[in-house]
Amino acid sequence: MKPRTLAQADAGFALKIIIGIIIFNAVIIALPLFYAAWISVHDRDVILRTEEFIGAGHYSRLIANAEAVSAMIASLKFTLVAVIGSLVVGLGMALVLNEEFPGRGFLRAAILIPWAISEVVTATAWIFILNPTFGALTGVLHPLGLAAENQVWINEHTALYWVALAYIWHVAPLGAFFFLAALQTIPDSLYQAARLDQAGVVKRFFHVTLPQIRSTVMVVLVVVPVEAFRSFDLLFAMTRGGPGTASQIFPMLIFRYTFEFSRYGLAAAASFILVAVGVIVTTLYFVILMRRRRTVRIDAPQSAALAGAGGAS
Numbered sequence: 001m002k003p004r005t006l007a008q009a010d011a012g013f014a015l016k017i018i019i020g021i022i023i024f025n026a027v028i029i030a031l032p033l034f035y036a037a038w039i040s041v042h043d044r045d046v047i048l049r050t051e052e053f054i055g056a057g058h059y060s061r062l063i064a065n066a067e068a069v070s071a072m073i074a075s076l077k078f079t080l081v082a083v084i085g086s087l088v089v090g091l092g093m094a095l096v097l098n099e100e101f102p103g104r105g106f107l108r109a110a111i112l113i114p115w116a117i118s119e120v121v122t123a124t125a126w127i128f129i130l131n132p133t134f135g136a137l138t139g140v141l142h143p144l145g146l147a148a149e150n151q152v153w154i155n156e157h158t159a160l161y162w163v164a165l166a167y168i169w170h171v172a173p174l175g176a177f178f179f180l181a182a183l184q185t186i187p188d189s190l191y192q193a194a195r196l197d198q199a200g201v202v203k204r205f206f207h208v209t210l211p212q213i214r215s216t217v218m219v220v221l222v223v224v225p226v227e228a229f230r231s232f233d234l235l236f237a238m239t240r241g242g243p244g245t246a247s248q249i250f251p252m253l254i255f256r257y258t259f260e261f262s263r264y265g266l267a268a269a270a271s272f273i274l275v276a277v278g279v280i281v282t283t284l285y286f287v288i289l290m291r292r293r294r295t296v297r298i299d300a301p302q303s304a305a306l307a308g309a310g311g312a313s
Contacts, residue, residue, distance in 0.1 A: 036268045039265050040265055041053060041055055042265055043057065058269035062266065067245065068253060070248075072250050074248060074249045075250040077160065079225055081161060081168075082224065083228060086171050086175050086228075087221070089176075090179055093179075094175075095209075111176060115171060120233055123166065123235075126165075127238060130162060137151075154239065155243060159243060159247040160246060160247040163239055163247050166238060167228060175220045183213060190208050226282065235249060241256070
C-alpha cells in the first residue's frame, strides 16, 4: 500500500470538512424547512391537539385575505422607499466624504455608527426623536412655526414612511462605505479630461462618476432590497405594526399569526409566500440586469466601429 501524499491528505481533510458542513446545514436548515412545509399544508388546533391535511388551503386563504394582501403591499412600498432613500443618501454621503476637507477621516469613521448599532437601538433613538412632547424633531421645528406644540408624527398615514426613514438612516452608511471605496478607484485623469471639455458638476457626475461606480450601485441594489423586504426588528421595536395595521408589513403579519393567534400553519404558508415573492422580485431584477449587460456588450463594438470609420474619413 502506497503512503498517502500531503496533497491527498489535504484533499481528504477538506472533503471531511465539506461533508460535515453539509450535514450541519441539513440539520439546522433543511429539516426545519421541510417541517415548516409540512405544517403549511396542515391545519393544527393547539387546544384540541388535532391536525388535518388541507393541502393548499392556507395559501389560498392568504391570497384571498385582504389583511395579508395589504401587508404585502406595505412590504413592497417599504422596500421601495428604503431602497431609493438608501441609494440617494448613501451616494450623497460618499460624494461628500470623497472631497478634501478638515476632519474627513473622523467623519469617515463616524458615518458607520448608525449602521453598526442594532435596529432595536435605532428604533429607540427614533422613538425619542419623534416623541410629540419632548422629541428632538418637535423641539427644532416648533420654534420655527413648522410644527404644532405636541405634533403627533407617527399616525396611520405616515407610520410606514417614518419607519422607512429610520431604516434608511440605519442602512445608508453601509451603502456610503461601498460607494466611497468605488469613488476612490476612479482615475483623476477622467475628471481632468471632463473639465477640459468644460463639463459642469452635473455632467461629470452622470458621464464620469456614475458609469465608473455602476457595479457598486448594482451591489447595493441587490443587498438593500433583500434586507429591507425581510426587515422585522426595527419595525417591531418602533411601531409594532401600528397605529392599527398602518405599518404592518408581511413579516409582522407572520409574527402575529405565530405568537398572537397560534396559527402555525398559516404562518408557515405566509413565510413561503414571502420567500416566493422575494425570489420572483430578485429574479426579475437579475434578468433585467443581464439584458442591460448584453445590450452594452452589443452596442460597444458598434460604437467602436463607427468611431473608427469616422476617424478614417
